C-alpha cells in the first residue's frame with residue numbers, strides 16, 4: 273500500500289490513521305474496503321457521523337437528484353429550496369410529534385462551531401459570562417468550546433492562552449454511585465460565597481462520548497433541568513455525538529423527558545457524512561442581531577438535502593428507533609459478557625451505554641489498545657475513548673445488518689479472549 277506521501281505530508285496532528293494505517297478506497301453501510309480489497313467492519317463510523325452507514329443509497333440518490341437539477345450548492349445563508357425543505361421536514365418530522373418549538377441557527381458545519389454558537393447565544397441571552405460544564409465533557413477544540421472540554425490533552429494545546437468562561441462540576445457518577453453530584457451544584461448556587469459565578473447556561477452530554485461513555489441517569493437529568501429552571505439558567509444539551517438516534521431516540525434527552533433551552537447537533541445530522549450543524553433554541557432566546565454571528569459555510573445545501581432525506585426515511589415513524597434499541601440490547605448483553613470475562617481474569621471491566629452508544633471500560637489504556645489493535649488485525653475498526661483511552665467504544669452504524677453486528681462482536685470477543693490469555 274502506498275502510504276509514503278500520506279505519512280510525509282500530513283501533519284503530525286493526525287490521529288485515526290495511526291490506529292488504522294491502511295488506505296481506504298470504498299465503503300458501504302458498515303463495511304470499509306482498503307486498497308488491497310480487504311474488508312473491515314466499521315464500529316467507529318466516523319466517530320458517530322455515519323449513523324446511517326457509509327454511502328446510504330437513499331441519501332446518495334437525493335444528492336444526485338439535487339445536483340442533476342443544478343440545485344444551489346453554496347448560497348451563504350441565502351434562502352434555497354434545500355433549506356426550506358430541511359426546515360419544513362425538521363418541523364413536521366421531529367419537532368411536531370415531540371411537541372417541540374425551536375428556532376434554527378445554522379452556524380459553521382462542525383460540532384465545535386455549533387457549541388461556540390450555543391454558548392455565545394446563552395451569554396448574549398442572559399447577560400452572564402459563565403457556562404457550567406462537566407468533568408470528562410468534550411465539546412470541541414475551538415477556544416470557546418475548549419473552555420468547556422475537560423481533557424488536558426486538548427486544553428494544554430493552546431500555546432499558553434488560558435481558556436475562560438467555564439466552570440467544571442462533577443458529572444453524574446463522578447464521585448461514586450452514592451453521591452448525587454447535583455447536591456454540590458445546588459449548594460454552590462445557593463451560596464453567595466461559594467465562588468461560582470451564576471452561569472448563563474449549563475452544557476451537558478447526556479451520554480459522554482469522548483469522555484468514556486459515561487451515562488447520566490434519567491432522574492439526574494430531570495433534576496438538572498429543574499435546577500436550571502429554578503435559577504434562570506439555560507440548559508444546553510450537546511447532542512452532537514449522542515443525538516440523531518445514537519441512543520435509540522432522535523434526541524438523547526428524550527429518554528429523560530426533559531426539554532433543553534438550546535440543543536446542538538452535528539456529526540450524523542446530514543445523514544451522509546457531509547459537514548452540517550445546527551443550533552436549536554427556544555424562540556424567545558433568539559437574541560442574535562442580523563449577521564452578528566456568521567460564517568461562510570452556514571447550512572451546506574447538499575447536507576440539507578441529505579438531512580431531509582434522512583429525516584423522511586428514518587424518522588417518520590418509530591420503526592427505526594425501535595430497531596436501534598433492539599441492536600443496542602444485543603451489544604449491551606455481549607459487552608456485559610466481555611466485561612465479566614475480563615473481570616474474572618483479573619482485569620476489572622465494566623459495560624456502559626445507552627442505545628447503540630456503548631463501551632467497555634477496561635480501566636487501562638494499554639489493555640484497550642491491545643484489544644482494538646488486535647481487532648483491526650482481524651478486520652474490525654473500533655476505537656477507544658476516555659481520558660486514557662481506557663474505554664473500548666462501539667459506535668457502529670445504526671443501520672448495520674444483524675450479520676455484520678454479530679460478526680463484529682465475535683471478532684471483539686476473540687480479541688478480548690486473546691488478551692485475557694496472553
Ligand SMILES: Cc1ncc(COP(=O)(O)O)c(C=O)c1O
Pocket residue numbers: 319382383384385387410411412413477481482510511512513514538539
Ligand atoms: C459531544 C461533542 N460535542 C462537540 C464535538 C466537536 O465536534 P467537531 O469535532 O465536529 O468539532 C464532539 C466531537 O466529537 C462531540 O462528541
